[in-house]
Amino acid sequence: MKELLTKAEITHKLTKSEIIQLLSTDAINEELFKAADRVRKQYVGDAVHLRALIEFSNYCRQNCCYCGLRHSNEKIDRYRLDAATIIEFAENAKNMGYKTVVLQSGEDMSFTADKLIFIISEIKKLDVAITLSIGERPYAEYKAFREAGADRYLLRIETTNRELYKKYDPDMDYDNRMRCLKDLKSLGYELGTGSLIGLPDQTVEDLADDILFFSEIGADMIGMGPFIPNPDTPLAAAEGGTFTRAIKMLAITRLLMPDVNIPATTAMETLNPEGRMIALQSGANVVMPNVTEGDYRKKYLLYPGKICINDSPFKCINCITAKIKSIGRYVSEDYGYRAKR
Numbered sequence: 085m086k087e088l089l090t091k092a093e094i095t096h097k098l099t100k101s102e103i104i105q106l107l108s109t110d111a112i113n114e115e116l117f118k119a120a121d122r123v124r125k126q127y128v129g130d131a132v133h134l135r136a137l138i139e140f141s142n143y144c145r146q147n148c149c150y151c152g153l154r155h156s157n158e159k160i161d162r163y164r165l166d167a168a169t170i171i172e173f174a175e176n177a178k179n180m181g182y183k184t185v186v187l188q189s190g191e192d193m194s195f196t197a198d199k200l201i202f203i204i205s206e207i208k209k210l211d212v213a214i215t216l217s218i219g220e221r222p223y224a225e226y227k228a229f230r231e232a233g234a235d236r237y238l239l240r241i242e243t244t245n246r247e248l249y250k251k252y253d254p255d256m257d258y259d260n261r262m263r264c265l266k267d268l269k270s271l272g273y274e275l276g277t278g279s280l281i282g283l284p285d286q287t288v289e290d291l292a293d294d295i296l297f298f299s300e301i302g303a304d305m306i307g308m309g310p311f312i313p314n315p316d317t318p319l320a321a322a323e324g325g326t327f328t329r330a331i332k333m334l335a336i337t338r339l340l341m342p343d344v345n346i347p348a349t350t351a352m353e354t355l356n357p358e359g360r361m362i363a364l365q366s367g368a369n370v371v372m373p374n375v376t377e378g379d380y381r382k383k384y385l386l387y388p389g390k391i392c393i394n395d396s397p398f399k400c401i402n403c404i405t406a407k408i409k410s411i412g413r414y415v416s417e418d419y420g421y422r423a424k425r
């Protein structure tokens with residue numbers, strides 16, 4: 085097993101069955117995390133890129149079975165920010181030193197292409213990189229957003245197991261999701277994808293396929309996190325993913341894709357109070373602090389137990405910066421594009 089790790093650390097290649105072997109044992113977890121940490125240091129260094137996350141609408145036309153924003157969930161208190169507020173939050177983020185603004189929402193079609201183009205071009209004037217995470221849209225809209233100044237796009241495949249995808253994303257179509265990812269790549273976005281770890285009936289084979297898929301699609305960023313059951317969804321009674329499994333997925337992904345950007349995700353910190361720092365020491369090099377202000381951050385409830393819902397953006401950046409320094413790392417001062425070799 086240790087030989088497998090050495091091979092992965094040197095060649096950055098593993099077969100599906102080798103990935104499955106690593107996922108199936110906990111015997112060498114510590115060695116795996118350390119190897120991923122060394123590869124992270126060698127390829128992307130000690131810098132941690134911060135991305136300012138603005139959760140601008142929790143309306144969603146989709147009905148993903150795991151997600152609290154799904155349209156059938158009547159318990160959630162819906163909100164959408166107006167353009168001026170979104171731009172103001174972005175300005176505040178810029179003033180706090182952020183170099184990237186991430187605009188995330190449910191699939192809220194009341195944000196028409198024109199409205200989004202206006203918001204993107206206004207935020208672009210602040211001289212920040214812009215990441216969109218607003219779900220599936222037609223090619224023409226992706227193209228228009230790119231031309232308006234969007235640099236990156238996050239769209240998780242969620243799971244590469246088509247049957248599970250169909251079951252848990254009932255209104256969606258796997259092939260259309262794939263079409264979106266390919267369109268985004270061809271338009272020159274830095275492409276972010278990723279998956280949920282611990283969906284009911286998801287196997288280690290599926291997870292190994294997920295990792296191989298990230299590489300195949302040529303992703304520049306990989307965001308993974310444990311699935312956390314939400315009581316207001318059809319998967320309320322599911323077991324959910326474990327922290328250890330999520331960190332192992334992260335570490336193996338770093339071994340195989342040494343120069344990509346990998347966030348330490350909020351869902352990891354929900355399951356472990358030191359989750360993001362452990363992730364940063366097991367292959368991750370990005371953190372996405374929330375800069376949504378006021379009560380909205382409480383209402384953007386994908387899953388329960390979301391961290392920092394009562395904190396201000398100012399508190400979040402100070403807190404995360406101190407934590408990053410405490411593990412011997414530093415906050416990057418550049419835009420944090422993928423450090424391609």
Ligand code: SAH
Pocket residue numbers: 150151152188189190191217218219238239240242279280309310311312313314351386387
């Ligand atoms: N609507 C957009 C962006 C918002 S959802 C989209 O779906 O791409 C952002 C991510 O939240 C999703 O990709 C999903 O992987 C994650 N998510 C949703 N419900 C979750 C849950 N119960 N536990 C963990 N992550 C969840």
Ligand code: SF4
Pocket residue numbers: 144145146147148151152153154155189190191219
């Ligand atoms: Fe909507 Fe995204 Fe949640 Fe699916 S995961 S219901 S698309 S917000």
